[in-house]
Amino acid sequence: MKNKYFKLYACCLISKGFSRSIIIDINRNTFHMIPNSLYEILNNHQGKTVFQINDFYNNKYENIIIEYFEFLEQNDYIFFCSKKELEYFPNIILDYHYPGEISNSILDLSSNSDYNALSAMIQLINLGCRHFQIRFFCDSSLENIESLLNPLEGENISSIEFILKFNGSIPIESYHKILAERPVIQSIILYSAPENKILDLHKSKMGNLILVKQILNDSSHCGAISEHTFANNIKTFSESQTKNTCLNKKVGIDINGEIKNCPSMTKSYGNIKNITVKEAIEKNDFKDVWNIHKDQIEVCKDCEFRHICTDCRVYIQDPNNIYSKPAKCSYNPYTGTWGDENLTNNPLYGQ
Template structure:
């Protein structure tokens, strides 16, 4: 085996952080922490014989053997005479449409909402809709969902201000409209056991900022990884529409880029400020740029410009520190 060549399987990617690295296995949806030196070696010796690694690092043979065994037992590396049979998977990220997810305040004027859902939304390519309902009005939600049912939208997430006793109606609603994939209560005063819905004690703004809590929140999809290499995964191809129809990048955005009633969203997304915002990948954000999880992290903190340096800062502190590798 020592004379054979090796490299990571095509579905595995190694990422370095400031302190340590990870190897992500997108097929098994798992990751392994490793020292950064191991990531460097995997990079430098990829496609070469194992023998060359051992002969160059003769003194570190025991530790290298340990890692090779670990990689083999977890099927992270291919060892073969001809590794050209295992070409790399492309990390390009291209999509035919500019907008994927729209967050919409349902308090919007009903005729504007109806016109938008009936006439315009399919042309935008939106596949996920997040609907905010501060006041639960079953009839109005049903009317809106009927339009959505005729559209190409694949999934709907309902954000509802917490109120007691809505669950029975919501279960019926979800059965009738299977595109509702999730119901999230915000400002929840209590968190019931065994409910199929999500209850958050936080405000709507905090809930939409999707602060990650632990490693269970990481997203282990290769397409998300590819998107995160270049874009801000939480905000790329997303827009927010407030109750006046104002088009923003996110709920607390102070800039308004047009109005749903008067502007074409396809033109709005060509605005450089929006494009630049979508392109704030975690490599451009302080702390995150040092984090080994930056390409699998869906954290929705808003990146804010600082005057001091070229990097952005996050609107909220993360519970993970890439410097100590600990969660708080």
């Protein structure tokens, strides 16, 4: 190992925080904490031999550096090769591109909603939207889902997540049946349920039935951040470099049909009953929040998790400062500790 040149596997990405760093493996969908001194070696000395690195540090940390390299090899984060072979292993390009104007949407519905959710979805699909979250803040039936999905058969949709109120008179098997028949449904989350439970249908990311006890009567439950909401993937890592990991290319339609960046926001760009989604997103400042990224946000910019973390611009620590930290995150990157569990317990992902 001493005379060979080391290289991080291209799928292993590193992120430095104030007190520690992480290696993210986007293939295995995992991350590992590492000291900032190891980050420095990975960031500044890739393509060198261990001998050259020890030499750089005047052989002061020889034992620690050997330990670091044993850890990296054992966890398949690096490999060794000849100097010539290094050029065959380029790094992943972290530019973020999406082939559409909108990538994801949230549609809220209540018993008073009188906008046409189906027509809104078709407009969004035509703008490139492939991921939907549909939240019913009222009683709903499986027929509500069927009547929304039947006309969309054959449309180019990658995933739909439904958030529905638990209804004891609907057998759990009926939800399993609709999940099995419609692979486009990524998950159904039933709130106000008697227990917190994940009923994993396919042992994959798709087709989960999730029961949560929390009462979700409106959009205010949004924005909680915890380790369970981290996304160790290339999409989030690359998007986070220059874009907002929650709001970029998102459209939210609230229970009244108001078109917004997120249904929880107050600012509306027009009502879907009066204008099209395209007209709304082309208004002057609709896309401004898309560009607020973690390296600009107070505290987050010093956090090692910033490239796998989601964001929230609605519930923030200082409502007068759009660049302040998400209010529902209790992580302190300066001490490397999580705080108040009530802030971070996202009922949809955290239990």
